[in-house]
Amino acid sequence: MLSVAFLFGTPTLMDTYASIEIIDVETPQPIITISESVLHVSGANGQMLHVYNIAGVRVLSIKIEGLDRRIDLGCLNKGCYIVKIGKTVRKISIR
Secondary structure, three states: OHHHHHHHOOOOOOOOOOOOOOOOOOOOOOEEEEEOOEEEEEOOOOOEEEEEEOOOOEEEEEEOOOOEEEEEOOOOOOEEEEEEEOOEEEEEEEO
16 A cells, blocks of 8 residues: 555645736726816726715716816715726715
């Protein structure tokens, strides 16, 4: 029996870890920034921008036209909101 162990070796446990991270380079992510109540969006031409309040209710939807767009959110009350463009989601605060 001992000769069989030498012939085939002893079993060992090995852990494997993913060493490759897949990044979707086909679709660049839009850049979303805010200053005061003006939202600056770049890289989202033709996509829909959705703004949600903290309760999850959509309060605004706008189609982004152009590569660089500034949107005045002064029509919204002060507070925290969630902005979503495609797969990109950001939390913003209007003061």
